[in-house]
Amino acid sequence: MPKVLISDKMDPKAAEIFRQRGVEVDEITGKTPAELIAMVGEYDGLAIRSSTKVTKEVLAAATNLKVVGRAGIGVDNVDIPSASAKGVVVMNTPFGNSITTAEHAIALMFALARQLPEADASTQAGKWEKNRFMGVELTSKTLGLIGAGNIGSIVADRAHGLKMKVVAFDPFLSPERAIEIGVEKVELDDLLARADFITLHTPLTDQTRNILSAENLAKTKKGVRIINCARGGLIDEVALKAGLDSGHIGGAALDVFVEEPAKASPLFGTPNFVSTPHLGASTSEAQVNVAIQVAEQMADFLVSGGVTNALNMPSLSAEEAPRLKPYMALAEKLGSLVGQLTHGAIGRISIHSEGAAAELNQKPIVSAVLAGFLRTQTDTVNMVNAPVLAKERGMEVREVRTEREGDYHTLLRVSVKTDAGERSVAGTLFGDQAPRLVELFGIKVEADLAGHMLYVVNDDAPGFIGRIGTTLGEAGVNIGTFHLGRRDAGGEAVLLLSVDEPVTAELIANVRALPGVRTVMALRF
Numbered sequence: 001m002p003k004v005l006i007s008d009k010m011d012p013k014a015a016e017i018f019r020q021r022g023v024e025v026d027e028i029t030g031k032t033p034a035e036l037i038a039m040v041g042e043y044d045g046l047a048i049r050s051s052t053k054v055t056k057e058v059l060a061a062a063t064n065l066k067v068v069g070r071a072g073i074g075v076d077n078v079d080i081p082s083a084s085a086k087g088v089v090v091m092n093t094p095f096g097n098s099i100t101t102a103e104h105a106i107a108l109m110f111a112l113a114r115q116l117p118e119a120d121a122s123t124q125a126g127k128w129e130k131n132r133f134m135g136v137e138l139t140s141k142t143l144g145l146i147g148a149g150n151i152g153s154i155v156a157d158r159a160h161g162l163k164m165k166v167v168a169f170d171p172f173l174s175p176e177r178a179i180e181i182g183v184e185k186v187e188l189d190d191l192l193a194r195a196d197f198i199t200l201h202t203p204l205t206d207q208t209r210n211i212l213s214a215e216n217l218a219k220t221k222k223g224v225r226i227i228n229c230a231r232g233g234l235i236d237e238v239a240l241k242a243g244l245d246s247g248h249i250g251g252a253a254l255d256v257f258v259e260e261p262a263k264a265s266p267l268f269g270t271p272n273f274v275s276t277p278h279l280g281a282s283t284s285e286a287q288v289n290v291a292i293q294v295a296e297q298m299a300d301f302l303v304s305g306g307v308t309n310a311l312n313m314p315s316l317s318a319e320e321a322p323r324l325k326p327y328m329a330l331a332e333k334l335g336s337l338v339g340q341l342t343h344g345a346i347g348r349i350s351i352h353s354e355g356a357a358a359e360l361n362q363k364p365i366v367s368a369v370l371a372g373f374l375r376t377q378t379d380t381v382n383m384v385n386a387p388v389l390a391k392e393r394g395m396e397v398r399e400v401r402t403e404r405e406g407d408y409h410t411l412l413r414v415s416v417k418t419d420a421g422e423r424s425v426a427g428t429l430f431g432d433q434a435p436r437l438v439e440l441f442g443i444k445v446e447a448d449l450a451g452h453m454l455y456v457v458n459d460d461a462p463g464f465i466g467r468i469g470t471t472l473g474e475a476g477v478n479i480g481t482f483h484l485g486r487r488d489a490g491g492e493a494v495l496l497l498s499v500d501e502p503v504t505a506e507l508i509a510n511v512r513a514l515p516g517v518r519t520v521m522a523l524r525f
């Protein structure tokens with residue numbers, strides 16, 4: 001039974017779902033990095049929010065780990081390249097807390113417009129300072145969105161309801177989508193010059209870090225109010241403090257900080273500054289959503305191989321998984337066969353799907369071919385890291401589909417291009433389930449690729465089959481299956497034998513010594 005550790009505070013629904021789906025679960029929160037490293041080795045899955053840092057060191061200690069599930073959106077607390085290199089799938093729940101976070105941004109916008117936190121503190125202190133708190137209306141004001149993805153577009157929708165004009169800076173926003181969500185797509189400088197309120201909704205990347213730098217803050221309209229419910233690091237906090245102190249910035253509300261937890265900040269106590277402790281996603285609705293979603297996604301993956309919302313692997317629904325499973329087995333075997341039979345650097349690997357295979361999601365099939373191929377070079381490869389490793393090894397990966405059926409109702413062909421030219425192998429599924437090799441380097445052959453095998457290329461001549469049978473019999477090796485193919489009568493022939501024991505170097509030498517043998521190799525599937 002797979003075992004999952006929930007290492008951050010999560011709605012109890014998550015544990016409930018894991019148990020219902022046959023996954024054992026421990027909920028142990030608040031551990032130090034060293035404590036997590038000491039315990040993580042026994043788990044197949046790690047369910048987290050933002051407190052647990054899944055570092056390279058944690059991943060190195062996580063010897064059984066197959067999946068990290070983030071109940072939320074941002075995965076900047078997970079070292080994704082290290083997870084990919086280790087073959088660990090990283091998933092998030094991209095929509096479960098979007099509405100809640102958008103609402104928090106709107107709430108902070110109101111808090112700034114009407115100085116609600118200060119007014120509340122003053123009133124409860126018995127001051128009744130009616131003249132001190134003069135606010136501004138939101139109606140007709142311009143809201144500048146930096147980032148118009150899931151959350152940004154919900155904020156835009158809510159702002160329209162407040163009769164605001166919305167302009168957006170997002171280099172990846174298409175003109176059609178801008179029209180659909182009712183925003184004017186603008187350049188950053190234009191937004192800075194026009195916005196009365198600015199709200200940030202981008203991830204923290206090399207391009208967005210300090211997007212509101214001292215220089216950019218200086219370009220904003222005097223009195224601008226700024227909200228950040230996305231990630232600390234998008235705003236230069238020192239420059240923000242200076243802008244608030246000088247009065248150029250009329251107000252700022254931060255839910256996120258460069259250093260979290262933010263227990264001290266030069267911004268604390270600054271007039272017109274409002275803060276919340278990374279509460280954007282903290283509503284009961286959002287926490288139930290993300291807990292259910294992360295547990296379902298992780299259980300799907302651990303129990304039935306379904307992949308949803310993975311950041312380092314193609315998606316594969318739990319419904320698709322059973323249909324794709326035999327194809328992935330075939331793809332992996334063909335990749336492995338080509339890998340075992342090909343020596344030297346591979347310039348290109350092509351995966352061609354024909355007939356029924358062409359109708360399927362190709363990404364998992366391609367990953368399985370690459371994993372099978374690369375496993376002959378490294379044993380740390382799997383479906384997650386195979387595309388990364390192939391790229392690192394300079395392999396060009398091509399994907400071709402032909403929906404028309406050929407000789408077989410479904411076929412996968414794997415071709416590799418080396419300095420010696422292009423060679424291919426092809427396989428089908430018998431009864432839509434059982435993988436079978438049907439072509440090997442242009443020779444028709446029909447073989448099951450399983451267990452220990454012996455591959456022989458020889459001259460097609462009478463008596464050869466008897467001689468090889470005797471050689472194996474004398475070595476005490478039992479033959480399981482025997483598959484033959486030949487290019488033409490008297491020409492090159494191929495023999496694929498499955499044997500019950502590992503093929504020894506001595507047996508290979510004995511077979512190689514037989515007359516007419518051109519190549520002999522042990523294969524393992």
Ligand SMILES: NC(=O)c1ccc[n+]([C@@H]2O[C@H](COP(=O)([O-])OP(=O)(O)OC[C@H]3O[C@@H](n4cnc5c(N)ncnc54)[C@H](O)[C@@H]3O)[C@@H](O)[C@H]2O)c1
Nearest residue numbers: 074147148149150151170172201202203207229230280281
């Ligand atoms: N405060 C919280 O508790 C909380 C909760 C949920 C999400 N978040 C954070 O909010 C952010 C946005 O989440 P989302 O679901 O909307 O993500 P999303 O991926 O749907 O949207 C991000 C948008 O940013 C845009 N973008 C990327 N690079 C940009 C750049 N250089 N300049 C301008 N725009 C750029 C993208 O094109 C995309 O449209 C994420 O960082 C997420 O982690 C915070």
Ligand SMILES: O=C(O)CC[C@@H](O)C(=O)O
Nearest residue numbers: 049050072073074097281
């Ligand atoms: O889990 C949380 O409370 C924060 C989540 C938020 O930062 C996210 O990116 O989804």
